[in-house]
Amino acid sequence: MLTATPRAHSAHRTLSASGPSISNPNPFARINHTGAVMQKSFQKFRDPQERERKWFASLLWRSFPEATSEAQLADLVAEALNTAHRPVNPRTVRNWLRSENAPGLHYVVAVLALAGAETVFELFDPEQTA
The missing domain is CATH 1.10.260 (434 Repressor (Amino-terminal Domain))
Structure with missing residues (x-):
């Protein structure tokens, strides 16, 4: 079972699927099924x-x-x-x-x-x- 544990006031998100945790420092990015961080195109140039x-x-x-x-x-x-x-x-x-x-x-x-x-x-x- 895949569970997401959000932390209050933190940019990190930990996902666990009876395996190692994956930490994501970008709150706008998503982690796909292979564990790779996917970033939305509008985030490419934030500034x-x-x-x-x-x-x-x-x-x-x-x-x-x-x-x-x-x-x-x-x-x-x-x-x-x-x-x-x-x-x-x-x-x-x-x-x-x-x-x-x-x-x-x-x-x-x-x-x-x-x-x-x-x-x-x-x-x-x-x-x-x-």
Whole structure:
């Protein structure tokens, strides 16, 4: 018999079926019949900023298809966006690629101009272009 024992004020859930307990740290995930944790698709990007940062990182890769590595892409992007008033360091670009930092709007607009106007529509309907 399979029983679920919820714990009050805890994100962990223990399931027992006369075997080892399976602990699930994500309260929104489900455990399937094989014991694997299944996560709902809406939980993929719980933070809206994370989704936007991932989108911008993919936009950088598409804007510079000749780049074959993260370091090369960082150098190309830094060179393209660098101005006297707003210098861009390759390290900053690597942080954008790893979604560790969010770029300023002026950088987003500049990269959108490099990538092409049609990329703006991905912001409104990301699944349509996937």
